[in-house]
Amino acid sequence: MADDGVPKHVEYTGRYLVLLDQDDPGAGLEALSSGAGVSVAEHVEAGESATQALRQGGTVVFGDLGIAVVEAVEGDQRLALEATVASSRALVGAEPERVLHAYKKDVAAHPAEYFEGYLHGVADLVERVRGDGQITRPLTRAGGRGPQWSEDQATWGLQAVLATETALTGRGVGVAILDTGIDAAHPDLAARVKQSASFVPGQAVDDGHGHGTHCAGTACGPRNPATGPRYGVACEADIYVAKVLSDQGRGSDGQILDGINWAMDRADVRVISMSLGGAVALGDGFSRIYERAARRCLKRGKVIVAAAGNESRRPLDLRPVSTPANCPSVLAVGAIAPDFTIAPFSCAGMNPNGGGVDLVGPGVDVLSTWRDGGYRRLSGTSMATPHVAGVTALLWEQNPNATAAQIVTLLRGGTRELVLPASDAGRGLVQAP
Structure with a gap:
């Protein structure tokens, strides 16, 4: 993190995580489709895997969690997605998808520096x-x-x-x-x-x-x-x-x-x-x-x-x-x-x-x-x-x-x-x- 308190090295994938209304997730998916042109590639139930769909870049819905991982969007479609989330009661919120970490690998190169993540203390x-x-x-x-x-x-x-x-x-x-x-x-x-x-x-x-x-x-x-x-x-x-x-x-x-x-x-x-x-x-x-x-x-x-x-x-x-x-x-x-x-x-x-x-x-x-x-x-x-x-x-x-x-x-x-x-x-x- 920089001295101003803002995290550094934060990495985003370009995709969005969208929180669907837990009482009516179908309405949220309809809003994504009609408002932002986002179609669902795969609907994943509890215990199933979305690995292949995420790998191919499609939009995935975790039904039991009420969460959608929306494929990478840019430009006008991104603006449409943000506007749809802000205006639809069926969509609770959205966050850009991040990459999280276990640890930073440059231990040998910088042993006295802060180790990003969670493996080694200094x-x-x-x-x-x-x-x-x-x-x-x-x-x-x-x-x-x-x-x-x-x-x-x-x-x-x-x-x-x-x-x-x-x-x-x-x-x-x-x-x-x-x-x-x-x-x-x-x-x-x-x-x-x-x-x-x-x-x-x-x-x-x-x-x-x-x-x-x-x-x-x-x-x-x-x-x-x-x-x-x-x-x-x-x-x-x-x-x-x-x-x-x-x-x-x-x-x-x-x-x-x-x-x-x-x-x-x-x-x-x-x-x-x-x-x-x-x-x-x-x-x-x-x-x-x-x-x-x-x-x-x-x-x-x-x-x-x-x-x-x-x-x-x-x-x-x-x-x-x-x-x-x-x-x-x-x-x-x-x-x-x-x-x-x-x-x-x-x-x-x-x-x-x-x-x-x-x-x-x-x-x-x-x-x-x-x-x-x-x-x-x-x-x-x-x-x-x-x-x-x-x-x-x-x-x-x-x-x-x-x-x-x-x-x-x-x-x-x-x-x-x-x-x-x-x-x-x-x-x-x-x-x-």
């Missing part, structure tokens, strides 16, 4: 980061504050969220990881993936990046991994994988909504974990598109947790919670370090109307699975988010008949209070029941 981490982005040694205690951690048996993150103190395992609960895919051949994950699908045109669900595999491991890694300490929170939960980000760590809003639409229709899925996002400016509101999707998920008994973002460069430069985590119906997850201080990159609750941090999870020097059967230590709000997703799965196991709203209440009410501002940590550190 500031006080720079001295411990190799050129490939892997932390060279585990953290125990930073600055002489907080507990000293031994990771002989379990990672510091699992200990901090009390995952090592509960008999709950997440058994019978599905956790959907919407990310860069997964290394399904990893020895720790091979028997755990129940269903998977790719929503990235031309790419299989296999993780050519590593970010999705790392997040899946933190949320659902096994009690007894092949190598090293335990690192997974909900060690017996079922893993569902929606590849919505490419092997380059990028994905359009349409791809991500496609993945949400798929996960929403999986009966066993109770948690949707999204370690992805895009920067917003100070004073920006939340996306009504993602808010609609999150509300529909809540009604279907699913909770969305999302990374708050890595745009901050503390202590001098704080940036607001990113999209889609800034939606009121999405749980925004910030990151803490092993000494229980806020991570220097973690975004803050600076915008109104849902733009706050809800809670925090361990997000610095986090060990988990990596592609090609490996393991890696990474930092970011991306790493904090699956800790929260895993604890949410434990709560669902403990309370199988609860509503999604009740689970959210239990999650917020069971946190550990930290000596941090609510704008940084929300209710506090997530805790296993």
